[in-house]
Amino acid sequence: MPKIQRKLMAALLGLVGVTILATSWIAERGLRARETARIEVSLHERAALVRELLKDEPSSPRVLQERVAAAAEAADIRVTLIAADGVVRADSALRFEDLARLENHATRPEVREASRGGVGLASRRSGTIGIRLVYLAVPRGGDTGEVIRVAVDFGAVEAAVGELRRQLALAGAVGLAAALLFGLGVSRFAVRPLSEMRDTLSAMARGDLSRRIRPHSDDEIGEIARAINGLAQQLGARLDDVTSEKERLQAVLTSMVEGVLALDTDGTVMLANPRIREILASWGPIEGRKLLEVVRHPGIDTALRAAAESAEPLVREVELGDREPRTLLIHAAAFPAEGPRLGTVAVFHDVTDVRHLENVRRDFVANASHELRTPLTAIRGFAETLLGAAASDAMRTQLEAITRNAERLEALIGDMMELSRIESRRVPLQAAAVEVDRLTRRVLADMEPRLAQREIDARMEVADPVEAWADRRALEQVLSNLLDNAIKYTDPGGSIRVSVEARPADVRVSIADTGMGIPAEQQARIFERFYRVDKARSRAQGGTGLGLAIVKHLVQAMGGDVFLESEQGGGSCFSFTVPRAERSA
Secondary structure: OOHHHHHHHHHHHHHHHHHHHHHHHHHHHHHHHHHHHHHHHHHHHHHHHHHHHOOOOOOOHHHHHHHHHHHHHHHOOEEEEEOOOOOEEEEOOOOHHHHHHOOOOOOOHHHHHHHOOOOEEEEEEOOOOOOEEEEEEEEOOOOOOOEEEEEEEOHHHHHHHHHHHHHHHHHHHHHHHHHHHHHHHHHHHHHHHHHHHHHHHHHHHOOOOOOOOOOOOOOHHHHHHHHHHHHHHHHHHHHHHHHHHHHHHHHHHHHOOOEEEEEEOOOEEEEEOHHHHHHHOOOOOOOOOEHHHHOOOHHHHHHHHHHHHOOOOEEEEEEEOOOOOEEEEEEEEEEOOOOOOOEEEEEEEEOHHHHHHHHHHHHHHHHHHHHHHHHHHHHHHHHHHHHHOOOOHHHHHHHHHHHHHHHHHHHHHHHHHHHHHHHOOOOOOOEEEEEHHHHHHHHHHHOHHHHHHOOOEEEEEEOOOOEEEEEHHHHHHHHHHHHHHHHHOOOOOOEEEEEEEEOOOEEEEEEEEOOOOOOHHHHHHOOOOOOOOOHHHHHHHOOOOOHHHHHHHHHHHOOOEEEEEEOOOOOEEEEEEEEEHHHHO
């Protein structure tokens, strides 16, 4: 039998039992009250009859005893005559010889009440005859002060109550049996749909979402059954979607060239695709283990911890291996972007070949530039020597062209070698506190002759002096390159505005000009090597196309970033940031 069925039957039987007990108690009290009231009425009537029979005083005490006995027999009741002082003068339940042994009745409650002229009523066990009696005492009448007390056996009431109890017990047994049978049927009918729901929910918990419940009624249980059917249908549909999504995600992760790793907030691996095993050279079980158990590399652990604590995505390179070193580019971010953090996801790119090609390219550029510088210097020297001894104007013009192009090539080679040194980290940056406003004013002062020659109005805006944590030489080169570009591409009569802004974490320097501007489709490539917006004008101005690339690499090496805002025909504004001294020191 199901537990809930036993509970329902127990509750029903308990309710029936309590009802029977309460009914029995109320019926017994009512019967006692009715019987007691009937006895009281009967005692009043019999007491009046006895008082009438004893209104005359007999000649002797023995005759009085006989008359009391006769009155008791006539009224079918026990009669006691008590004197005003409490002495029993006669009692129908005793012999005349035994009256002397009776105790004084003056203290009896019914006797005291009758002595005061009222009617006394009491019920107790008689000490004389040993049974429970109901007593009623009334004054005998006249000025004697005597009391007539009548008594009747209370056994009739107890017998009636006992009979009632037997009948109620029989009725209770029959009621309980009927309630048991009725409760068994009702509980089985009520529990059947619940058992079906239990079986269906158990099957759903095991993954079988095809089971359905047949509603047996339109009441609340039927509504619950229909709700469970709807829930099973929705869970089935969502499970299919999740399964399909998981399969698609698994297919994507399996086919990815990059390695993907997802960690929870405790640093335990939740997800890892096959590629990450190759990258980390970990062929054992990965998921469910701590990151440091999978790959013992402090750089990776530090990067992922930093990503978990940061609100912004993190990009970092780490070197793996000793004999065959590999370079990994890590893109990591905590998820979700809003709300409580659930973990960190990281994508690992093996950029070893890319970095190798970059090193080869840098070495080639550096070596080629170095090898070209010597013959180019010789060409320029010979051209300048021949220019001093030129015999004709035509020859002078040709030699001046050779010299001018040699100077351009020297500038280009110099910029290429400088960029190569920056990219290869061969230019050591010595970070220190630098007064940005003072350095900017000095660079502007150095540019003053060129500004005056082109009639360009250059002004500087600084709210308060501020120090940056940067390399003085690198910062000066960045300012020189940006100001040089602004002068080159600003028409005579234009203006340049330089502003230095102190922010909570960094210093932002902006250089805005009123030049030709840069088209929106070309702004993304403006910091590439050798890229020029107006190639003809750049050549005429003597530009190499490497100045902005050098600016970008130097700023990023100092921990900052470069920005561009421009509109074709409306001028350009180049901005860069460097860390503040008090925050970075």
